[in-house]
Amino acid sequence: MAATTHLTPLVHPERDEMTVEAVLRALADPVRLAIVRQLARSEAEVSCGGLEVPVTKSTLTHHLGILRTAGVIAGRQDGTTRFNSLRRNDLDELFPGLLDGVLAARR
Amino acid sequence: MAATTHLTPLVHPERDEMTVEAVLRALADPVRLAIVRQLARSEAEVSCGGLEVPVTKSTLTHHLGILRTAGVIAGRQDGTTRFNSLRRNDLDELFPGLLDGVLAARR
DNA sequence: TGACAATTTCGAGGAACGTCGTACTATGGA
DNA sequence: TCCATAGTACGACGTTCCTCGAAATTGTCA
Numbered sequence A, B: 001m002a003a004t005t006h007l008t009p010l011v012h013p014e015r016d017e018m019t020v021e022a023v024l025r026a027l028a029d030p031v032r033l034a035i036v037r038q039l040a041r042s043e044a045e046v047s048c049g050g051l052e053v054p055v056t057k058s059t060l061t062h063h064l065g066i067l068r069t070a071g072v073i074a075g076r077q078d079g080t081t082r083f084n085s086l087r088r089n090d091l092d093e094l095f096p097g098l099l100d101g102v103l104a105a106r107r
Numbered sequence C: 001t002g003a004c005a006a007t008t009t010c011g012a013g014g015a016a017c018g019t020c021g022t023a024c025t026a027t028g029g030a
Numbered sequence D: 001t002c003c004a005t006a007g008t009a010c011g012a013c014g015t016t017c018c019t020c021g022a023a024a025t026t027g028t029c030a
Helices: A020-027 A030-042 A057-070 A088-094 A098-104 B020-027 B030-042 B057-070 B088-094 B098-104
Strands: A073-078 A081-086 B073-078 B081-086
Touching: A020 A030, A020 A057, A020 A098, A020 B020, A020 B030, A030 A057, A030 A073, A030 A081, A030 A098, A030 B020, A057 A073, A088 A098, A098 B098, B020 B030, B020 B057, B020 B098, B030 B057, B030 B073, B030 B081, B030 B098, B057 B073, B088 B098
Parallel strands: none
Antiparallel strands: A073 A081, B073 B081
């Protein structure tokens, strides 16, 4: 009833606020790296349920929050589903080559 | 006199054994990132004592071990001093753009 | 309205990490 | 030979991190 959207307002860092340390920390986890690879491959938005990860949904939420806070991914709310996408442009602008280098790694 | 070098034999991973996850984890720490930046800037080997970091020597040893185990740096022993250098070639070959992207980050 | 589906929040357990001080080894010079 | 120097090994301590389950929130559809 109260209009208090208890959902976090989906806050993302501006490009200026992103740091290479936060991005590296965000990428330095197998689950999150798998998420980034899937987003990079699909080239389109992917809902949380559409991601294949070996963890619970609550853990997935946690990882997506870290990726979003670091500026690696963007989230767009649409009804009850949240669509995620890679912030390729911002990453390439700030750290040219970083994302491609990570994605180039075998397996 | 005994030739038993109790020092760890300075083991480095082969290029084939390096993983992007280990490299990212190694880079995802402010102290280690500072080390990498100094090695990249100096373009020559740097002894442990020549690195400017805000931690104790024992902690520095720990960080250098992580960087070496991940394949980010190489160590060469010469007397009592150990010289460290960036494994640029291997990193660029495996993850083209990664290192440059990290180093391109402002600050 | 009521049930269901998609996701988040909260709290807790356990593992991994960064840090330090102290003790130790090894090399080189006086 | 003795001492200073360069760096490592070993615990130990506190913090951060990953993980989960249970409960709560929001939107959709019948």
